[in-house]
Amino acid sequence: MQKETVRQTDAESFNRLVLENQEKIYALFRRMVSSHDEADDLTQETFIKVYKNLSKFRHDSSAYTWIYRIAVNTGLNFLRRRKARQTIGFEKVELAAETGNPDIADFKNEALKKVLAQLPSKQQMVIILRTYQGLAFRDIGRIMDITENAAKVNYIHALKNMRKKFEAMGVSYETV
């Protein structure tokens, strides 16, 4: 009976954690993958890990940071697996650049997705966390278990690499 009560309390805390954090975690993964289903899989994988490790959660950090850390590790593992099995082609983007696609915003968004996907995993994660999720470098460092400075260095390299890749694709951001 007592055991059941404990389990029920755990389940309630877990459900609350899921509901409070799911939007951010889903949005993080949705920037990394091309479909809702993939983002959903990664979100579920993250929260299953959260559940399995609830007993290890130390209350010296916020639940938010702790869950983010699990999500980021899940995301980094996914990115490494994906890079190992596929190379994203540039054909479509190159063609659009040559023919002068009139819908320049769509074209740039597509190019942006491809360029992001080609970044090294850590750089991709840092730039997503900083630019899309609005996290400070200090928090990114905590979440990714790296120093604040290392987070900044990854961000600097990410932007440099993105610019180079855009140039290689014939996309000039200087003119925007």
Next chain:
Amino acid sequence: MKPCKEFENRIPLYVSGDLSDDERRRMTTHLQHCQVCRQYHSALAAIIDTMQQEPEIEPPASYGAELVIALNNRLVKRRKNQRRALWAIPAFASLSAFLIITAVSLFKSGDNQWFEQFNQEHIYVNFSSVGYFGEFVPADDPADTDLSTEDIVKNAIYQIVEKEPLYPEVERCVIATASLDDAEFRQLVYQMKREIL
């Protein structure tokens, strides 16, 4: 041309608003005088601008509730599997001693190859190394199909033990294998096959 070395790494942080007040003032002054750095800055700022102009991502309206339900379903299955495993461990331990004896008997019989073939032909786990076999029941949840051999063994023992009331012959068959010759053993396997399938 490349941007000035002193400022190159600070320009991304200037764009993201992460420079101190002093550094930011120095950068602003520098950009007013250096065209190369200004172009570099405008390129990076445009990239960040494009990213920030993308619409915010929000999960579908009912996603939170659906996620909680999906997760709870998975966790209920997981707990069931854990209970199975925990229940199977004592059974596994108590059977082990006996199974080792059985194994000796089977290996002596030289009929292991046939037994393996039998297991391949049917969806039976190959327990021949310990002189035992069981029905393999695939997990309902695809995420749980990546079972170790030990998990499969435990699962199969669980199946046999739990179904024992339904198949009273099974336990007697297993016990009997310790003292059977090849022909008798084949006969018992045939009998088990009939009982289980």
